[in-house]
Amino acid sequence: MNAMRPLAIVLCSIAIAAVAGAQDLPAGPGKDTVEKVCTTCHGLEAIVTMQGNKDIWQSVVDDMKGRGADGSNEDFTAIVNYLGKYFGPNVNVNTAAAKALTDDLGLTSSEADAIVKYRADKGNFKEFADLKKVPGLDASKLEPIQKRIKF
Numbered sequence: 001m002n003a004m005r006p007l008a009i010v011l012c013s014i015a016i017a018a019v020a021g022a023q024d025l026p027a028g029p030g031k032d033t034v035e036k037v038c039t040t041c042h043g044l045e046a047i048v049t050m051q052g053n054k055d056i057w058q059s060v061v062d063d064m065k066g067r068g069a070d071g072s073n074e075d076f077t078a079i080v081n082y083l084g085k086y087f088g089p090n091v092n093v094n095t096a097a098a099k100a101l102t103d104d105l106g107l108t109s110s111e112a113d114a115i116v117k118y119r120a121d122k123g124n125f126k127e128f129a130d131l132k133k134v135p136g137l138d139a140s141k142l143e144p145i146q147k148r149i150k151f
């Protein structure tokens with residue numbers, strides 16, 4: 001019986017590692033679809049190490065479809081939207097045009113306009129906390145993608 005114990009410990013650590021791996025993706029609409037459709041051939045590392053706007057993710061997803069990725073059109077749209085938002089390009093909130101703020105950060109156009117107006121009135125943002133002062137912007141939406149926001 002005792003001989004079984006080391007094996008149980010090894011299996012246990014593998015289970016913990018698998019759970020930790022699954023947490024690599026930030027929570028958001030489309031996360032479950034990415035985990036379902038995009039992990040049958042490779043792990044999430046291929047995905048989480050890449051950054052790109054929606055056009056870039058669309059071409060990656062089209063490529064993966066060609067390789068046999070299996071999902072509905074809705075699944076693929078959800079995946080491109082999710083990856084474009086959480087694994088999008090870096091965005092400088094002091095220089096980005098409103099369109100980049102909506103497309104690459106997932107903000108609404110009124111939130112993007114609020115950022116543009118605020119920086120024109122008050123000068124450049126210096127740190128993430130400054131975004132919390134912008135009236136009409138829900139800065140908590142940006143917290144999961146904070147590392148992509150540049151000043």
Ligand code: HEC
Binds near residue numbers: 064
């Ligand atoms: C049918 C198998 C399969 C599925 C499902 C799959 N991939 Fe891939 N993926 C591959 C292969 C094979 C490679 C390696 C390509 C290479 O080395 O040229 C790869 C590589 C990648 C890369 C590395 C960059 C690149 O373009 O080579 C990314 C990013 C990627 N996949 C994203 C995804 C996403 C997002 C999904 C879900 C929509 C997905 N993959 C689903 C087979 C798959």
